Amino acid sequence: NALDKKRFLNGSNSRFQLAGYGRGARMISLALTNAKSTVGIAEVADWLNANPVERFLGLKTISPAVIGATTTPYSQDIRLAGFWSTATYGTYGTANTTDVLTCEGFLDQTLGYPISVTTVNGRTTL
Numbered sequence: 001n002a003l004d005k006k007r008f009l010n011g012s013n014s015r016f017q018l019a020g021y022g023r024g025a026r027m028i029s030l031a032l033t034n035a036k037s038t039v040g041i042a043e044v045a046d047w048l049n050a051n052p053v054e055r056f057l058g059l060k061t062i063s064p065a066v067i068g069a070t071t072t073p074y075s076q077d078i079r080l081a082g083f084w085s086t087a088t089y090g091t092y093g094t095a096n097t098t099d100v101l102t103c104e105g106f107l108d109q110t111l112g113y114p115i116s117v118t119t120v121n122g123r124t125t126l
Contacts, residue, residue: 030103035092044099054108055103056111057079057081067120067122075119086102
């Protein structure tokens with residue numbers, strides 16, 4: 001957690017004593033490992049593009065188990081907007097090559113949020 005330490009120079013604080021804390025800068029990043037495929041190679045091309053290509057990413061998980069006596073499954077949905085910042089190459093197993101792309105999230109004006117996380121569980125309140 002990057003804390004923003006607040007120090008003010010005024011008549012009562014001549015030695016720059018710590019006066020409080022604020023939220024510091026935060027960075028949301030997501031690293032994705034893709035198999036070398038047509039889609040993965042196209043995403044690497046977007047990373048290499050001279051003009052950054054905005055990406056909208058989502059990760060949704062749904063459990064086979066349902067909540068109580070309902071038909072609603074446990075689930076989580078994560079969504080964010082970002083730009084590819086780095087690309088590396090790797091392997092999976094002994095002979096499968098992969099692309100590892102890192103997406104740096106940002107506040108998209110159209111979406112209105114930097115990240116959205118929706119969790120469905122059995123709790124009625126937080």
